[in-house]
Amino acid sequence: IHRFFLKRSPLAHIPGPPSSSFIYGNLTQLLLPHTYGTFEFSWQTTFGGLYRIKGPFSSDRLVISDPAALKAVMSDTQTWRRSDQQQYSVDMLIGKKAVFYIEGEEHKRVRNVMNAAFAPVVIRGLPPVFKGIAEKIANRWEDMLVSGVKLDASGAMDIYPSLHDATLDAVGEGAMGYEFHSLENSDSELGASHRNIIALSGVRSPFHILVDAIVPYISPTLLSLALKLPTPAFKVLQKNKELSKAVSSELIASQQEIVRIGAEGRRDVTYALVKANASSKSGHQMSDEEMAQQIPSLMIAGQDTTGNTLSWAIYRLASSPELQEKIRAEVLEACESSPGGDISLNTIEGMVWLNAFLKETLRLHPGLPMSDRIASTDAVIPVSQPIITSTGEKITEASRLPYPFPPTQLAYVWGPDAHEFKPERWIEPSKWAGNRSASNFGPYANLSTFFGGARVCIGWRFAYVLSLIAILLFSFAWRWPTPSTYSVTELQILFTELVRRFKFALPPPETSPELQVRMSVAVNMIPVIKSGKPSLPVIVEAI
Numbered sequence: 001i002h003r004f005f006l007k008r009s010p011l012a013h014i015p016g017p018p019s020s021s022f023i024y025g026n027l028t029q030l031l032l033p034h035t036y037g038t039f040e041f042s043w044q045t046t047f048g049g050l051y052r053i054k055g056p057f058s059s060d061r062l063v064i065s066d067p068a069a070l071k072a073v074m075s076d077t078q079t080w081r082r083s084d085q086q087q088y089s090v091d092m093l094i095g096k097k098a099v100f101y102i103e104g105e106e107h108k109r110v111r112n113v114m115n116a117a118f119a120p121v122v123i124r125g126l127p128p129v130f131k132g133i134a135e136k137i138a139n140r141w142e143d144m145l146v147s148g149v150k151l152d153a154s155g156a157m158d159i160y161p162s163l164h165d166a167t168l169d170a171v172g173e174g175a176m177g178y179e180f181h182s183l184e185n186s187d188s189e190l191g192a193s194h195r196n197i198i199a200l201s202g203v204r205s206p207f208h209i210l211v212d213a214i215v216p217y218i219s220p221t222l223l224s225l226a227l228k229l230p231t232p233a234f235k236v237l238q239k240n241k242e243l244s245k246a247v248s249s250e251l252i253a254s255q256q257e258i259v260r261i262g263a264e265g266r267r268d269v270t271y272a273l274v275k276a277n278a279s280s281k282s283g284h285q286m287s288d289e290e291m292a293q294q295i296p297s298l299m300i301a302g303q304d305t306t307g308n309t310l311s312w313a314i315y316r317l318a319s320s321p322e323l324q325e326k327i328r329a330e331v332l333e334a335c336e337s338s339p340g341g342d343i344s345l346n347t348i349e350g351m352v353w354l355n356a357f358l359k360e361t362l363r364l365h366p367g368l369p370m371s372d373r374i375a376s377t378d379a380v381i382p383v384s385q386p387i388i389t390s391t392g393e394k395i396t397e398a399s400r401l402p403y404p405f406p407p408t409q410l411a412y413v414w415g416p417d418a419h420e421f422k423p424e425r426w427i428e429p430s431k432w433a434g435n436r437s438a439s440n441f442g443p444y445a446n447l448s449t450f451f452g453g454a455r456v457c458i459g460w461r462f463a464y465v466l467s468l469i470a471i472l473l474f475s476f477a478w479r480w481p482t483p484s485t486y487s488v489t490e491l492q493i494l495f496t497e498l499v500r501r502f503k504f505a506l507p508p509p510e511t512s513p514e515l516q517v518r519m520s521v522a523v524n525m526i527p528v529i530k531s532g533k534p535s536l537p538v539i540v541e542a543i
């Protein structure tokens with residue numbers, strides 16, 4: 001009662017919207033709007049990059065998108081910790097040694113070994129894996145076109161499930177060293193269990209908001225008893241934890257054997273992880289159990305995020321025929337000028353429009369648009385834009401702030417057209433570029449999509465290379481020859497032929513109102529159609 005009603009909040013003077021409910025505060029508006037950002041973006045316009053909202057039972061929380069504030073919070077992991085709710089979910093899902101769970105020195109030691117496993121040299125060996133998967137998805141779409149699985153008279157088909165199968169296979173083969181065979185429709189037990197987990201995490205309701213609010217006040221003993229209740233959701237979680245533990249321990253043991261006998265291992269991240277761990281100094285190494293808990297961490301963190309990013313990429317490609325043509329022209333030119341005929345990763349990385357398109361997709365559709373942190377002690381947050389408090393005072397830092405949500409970036413960094421999809425902003429000179437680089441927050445292109453600081457997304461390079469190759473292939477190649485090197489003639493003929501033959505379009509709103517896509521957020525940013533079902537209806541057409 002004291003905490004809720006009597007203690008004066010240090011955030012009382014930070015401006016923000018009025019609370020819409022005593023029970024939920026503003027959280028239903030922030031977390032459950034019909035279309036993602038409806039309230040958040042207008043609050044951002046009114047109050048700037050740091051404002052206060054009400055949480056359950058009139059508690060105060062901060063929403064942060066100011067780059068200086070984000071950077072300060074994300075780089076100080078001693079002060080800014082994950083919330084209890086997040087920790088309980090990770091423990092239920094994976095365990096207390098997962099990279100998301102651990103803090104401080106333990107996190108630093110584990111990240112050091114994991115960073116070596118995600119080094120550029122490891123990721124640059126993955127394109128053959130990604131190309132193989134892109135070829136399989138193209139085969140599946142061709143089958144779908146022939147067998148006529150159409151959603152309505154517009155001819156659109158739902159390519160969302162196949163994009164998620166593709167990223168499960170990509171994370172399986174590229175990161176875990178495990179073959180799910182999702183695209184071949186022969187799902188493994190772990191694959192099926194993972195799908196159940198993603199389906200669970202995709203459901204958000206006012207009830208979940210309430211549970212999240214109450215959890216920190218329940219005694220740990222009572223909570224751990226409650227979590228053992230045989231509810232359907234807890235059963236799914238428990239089964240997944242046991243299954244992923246068994247599979248991961250086996251994967252680690254087999255890679256350890258490969259490293260021990262010095263045999264050439266597969267070039268996946270798990271192999272690199274085991275190798276990096278074996279050559280770490282004693283005291284800096286991870287135990288077998290620690291390594292085994294990182295495998296499901298990669299699956300959970302890597303699959304849904306990349307699946308949704310690719311879905312948004314195709315959505316944006318399909319929304320703009322001119323953009324498709326521009327990228328297509330760039331690819332054709334690269335094919336023609338590639339000496340030796342092998343389109344290398346360097347060439348792909350040098351494609352101006354393709355890269356600008358991907359950056360803009362990541363900017364406007366961040367896979368994980370928000371997360372929360374709690375201050376474990378009094379703290380001061382700097383802001384790049386001053387805040388005018390409710391008493392008219394101008395302040396450049398906010399102190400003792402208990403609950404920030406760092407979400408997307410704002411107009412200060414991107415300009416007044418921040419909410420529009422404009423890949424050209426990455427190509428043409430802009431007066432906002434200075435603000436952007438001054439923010440210097442994320443690991444890639446100053447984007448906050450992968451966050452920054454000590455807990456920056458470890459898989460950002462993996463996601464970037466996977467997305468580049470996938471977009472390139474989805475856009476232009478329905479078939480990619482199987483060998484890992486390609487002759488220029490083969491590619492030229494292939495691309496020229498395919499570019500002439502296929503394009504993507506969205507079903508028109510007039511004839512297909514049910515199939516129009518909006519942004520929805522549970523944990524990830526998901527495309528959903530009118531019924532609320534996660535879907536990506538696209539017309540794949542022969543020109």
Ligand code: HEM
Nearest residue numbers: 100175301302305306309367371450451455457458459463
């Ligand atoms: C476009 C795709 C992706 C996006 C948008 C994304 C975004 C993020 C974000 C925002 C975080 C920080 C979350 C927080 O601290 O609250 C994060 C952490 C993480 N990501 Fe990613 N991610 C992507 C792909 C991947 C992939 C492909 C992998 C692995 C194969 C991966 C592995 C991880 C891991 C292990 C962490 C936890 C790092 C730590 O706590 O030290 N992510 N990701």
